[in-house]
Amino acid sequence: MSRLRAASPGDVPEDVAQHLATCERCQERVLFGPVRRQRPRREMPPMPSSTRALVLLALMAAVIVVFFVTLQTLIRRL
Ligand SMILES: [Zn+2]
Numbered sequence: 001m002s003r004l005r006a007a008s009p010g011d012v013p014e015d016v017a018q019h020l021a022t023c024e025r026c027q028e029r030v031l032f033g034p035v036r037r038q039r040p041r042r043e044m045p046p047m048p049s050s051t052r053a054l055v056l057l058a059l060m061a062a063v064i065v066v067f068f069v070t071l072q073t074l075i076r077r078l
Pocket of ligand 1 (some may be wrong): 019023024025026
């Protein structure tokens with residue numbers, strides 16, 4: 001890997017290039033850097049998912065109501 005980093009583009013040592021052509025792991029490391037393949041697990045949500053769904057639903061309903069009130073107000077002004 002360090003040899004590849006040191007080499008300029010188009011001037012990679014042949015053995016390194018050959019290895020890279022066949023090694024998926026090294027390809028990923030070259031493309032994405034030395035990151036772990038698996039993403040770190042997300043933290044658990046603070047609320048249970050059903051509560052979150054209800055809150056989201058209420059929020060969407062409120063946005064829809066606001067939208068129609070605004071629309072009505074605009075239509076009245078015409
Ligand atoms: Zn490799």
